Amino acid sequence: MLSCLRYRPTVSRLTYILFFALYIALALNVAFYRQAWALLPVNTLHNALVFFTMPLVAFSVMLFCLTLASFLRLEKVLATLFILLSASAQYFILTFGVIIDRSMITNILDTTPAESFALMSGKMILTLLFTAVLFVALAWWIKIKPATRKWREAGLRAGAILASILLIAVVALLFYKDYASLFRNNKELVKSLNPSNSITAINSWYVHNKMDNLPLVHIGEDAKQKAVMKNEPRKNLTILIVGETSRAENFSLGGYSRETNPRLAQDNVIYLPKTASCGTATAVSVPCMFSNMPRAHYDDQLAHHQEGLLDIVQRAGIHVQWNENDGGCKGVCERVPHKDMTVLNLPGQCINGECYDEVLFHDLEKEIDQLNSDGLIVLHTIGSHGPTYYNRYPPAFRRFTPTCDTNEIQSCSQEQLVNTYDNTVLYVDYIVDKAIKLLQSKQDKFTTSLVYLSDHGESLGENGIYLHGLPYSIAPETQKHVPMLLWLSDDYKKRYGVNYDCLKKQATQNDYSQDNLFSTMLGILGVETSEYRPTDDILSTCRG
Numbered sequence: 001m002l003s004c005l006r007y008r009p010t011v012s013r014l015t016y017i018l019f020f021a022l023y024i025a026l027a028l029n030v031a032f033y034r035q036a037w038a039l040l041p042v043n044t045l046h047n048a049l050v051f052f053t054m055p056l057v058a059f060s061v062m063l064f065c066l067t068l069a070s071f072l073r074l075e076k077v078l079a080t081l082f083i084l085l086s087a088s089a090q091y092f093i094l095t096f097g098v099i100i101d102r103s104m105i106t107n108i109l110d111t112t113p114a115e116s117f118a119l120m121s122g123k124m125i126l127t128l129l130f131t132a133v134l135f136v137a138l139a140w141w142i143k144i145k146p147a148t149r150k151w152r153e154a155g156l157r158a159g160a161i162l163a164s165i166l167l168i169a170v171v172a173l174l175f176y177k178d179y180a181s182l183f184r185n186n187k188e189l190v191k192s193l194n195p196s197n198s199i200t201a202i203n204s205w206y207v208h209n210k211m212d213n214l215p216l217v218h219i220g221e222d223a224k225q226k227a228v229m230k231n232e233p234r235k236n237l238t239i240l241i242v243g244e245t246s247r248a249e250n251f252s253l254g255g256y257s258r259e260t261n262p263r264l265a266q267d268n269v270i271y272l273p274k275t276a277s278c279g280t281a282t283a284v285s286v287p288c289m290f291s292n293m294p295r296a297h298y299d300d301q302l303a304h305h306q307e308g309l310l311d312i313v314q315r316a317g318i319h320v321q322w323n324e325n326d327g328g329c330k331g332v333c334e335r336v337p338h339k340d341m342t343v344l345n346l347p348g349q350c351i352n353g354e355c356y357d358e359v360l361f362h363d364l365e366k367e368i369d370q371l372n373s374d375g376l377i378v379l380h381t382i383g384s385h386g387p388t389y390y391n392r393y394p395p396a397f398r399r400f401t402p403t404c405d406t407n408e409i410q411s412c413s414q415e416q417l418v419n420t421y422d423n424t425v426l427y428v429d430y431i432v433d434k435a436i437k438l439l440q441s442k443q444d445k446f447t448t449s450l451v452y453l454s455d456h457g458e459s460l461g462e463n464g465i466y467l468h469g470l471p472y473s474i475a476p477e478t479q480k481h482v483p484m485l486l487w488l489s490d491d492y493k494k495r496y497g498v499n500y501d502c503l504k505k506q507a508t509q510n511d512y513s514q515d516n517l518f519s520t521m522l523g524i525l526g527v528e529t530s531e532y533r534p535t536d537d538i539l540s541t542c543r544g
Contacts, residue, residue, distance in 0.1 A: 086194035087132035220312035229526030243454030244383030263433035497544025
């Protein structure tokens, strides 16, 4: 027995790497493949090919990482780390159905010794013994044969890196839209892919806590409301609607051939047809549009621990309320009153944790009636968020048919996909119009105004690209060109000397972006602060 243990198999460095890359990619990702199999109906040759390329991609990524580490003689260290992370994560995913994300890392770090011991079982010990400990021991037991021809061996490893890159590129070229649809519609799926889930979660936890430990940067501490706004007996009320995934190309207010904005066309709104987003994803655009930083100088880390528009407005004495229907405000509403409307789970409006945007109006009129100061109400809509566009509107808004009633949008025709998306825009039109009608009904008590601005656009299969989130520098215009509109009551225009004809002319001629929101909102609300930039305020040149 001892003589057997003393014998250590010797293999080449590349053989060693190939073996452990294969083990991690296949054996330690069973949980991922099981979930992918359940989510991707493997009922066609095409879908079968998509599924069976997943292990190939996982193997290629592992091969790339381990081979790259081998040039620093760190392949054993990295293989050990990957095996321990992957085996542990897979056990808990398969046994408890957990999701490996930042909150799970927080839970692990907050677990007491007693709680840790309570989790231990014979099954856990045996599973980790055979899937992790045994293979880590094997990783260090196997000897790597010294290279007799170092340049040749280095060339082989460089070739392995190149081959892994080419394999990933080929799969991306052939099946990008399938992967994009699967992962965007099932965002939790990637959190079962080992070891990237653990690495990403740990990094997210580190970054998040690093930012949380930084002191909050205050801005606009000199904020106050102008006397002309503050001293009037009639209070001011503004609704800001933050859109989701609405692209300007499909708004008939901007010239789209279909009538997707029939209600707003009757509301005398100012539509800004040339408006650009700050990012191509909500997590970037929303914090950016509420910050005092223009896109060109936007610092995501600074925005995470710096006050924004809502803090300044609240400091000026204006009541702020954020109503949420899109999975979170990305930190911009943390220091103002906010409500997650989805938790109400209202019958007829909410299904499986998602709600139609009309839920944002629940009890809103009652809250407005109780308001005794100037107010800003933010409605964060789910809008046209895909790929389940068909879930974003009630049946009454299914005007354009046939529709794409599936989350596998790449399987739908272009006509079906566009029809379904246009129905979401039709519902956005209804929601914004409903907010305007609500403001009009309160004009006996308030001077009212409204702003609508979408966070980013969307790709609907143009050039084989779907959804959103591409890097800004290469993203198509459909992901960056967003709808924005203003509505001012007659009382607002009269009290504050706003020339509507001037605004309409200016809207058609000028280019705008989400950079304009910060100062435009301060201007509409009459907030004076050193953070206000008149050149960014859309209304500034049209005020009397």
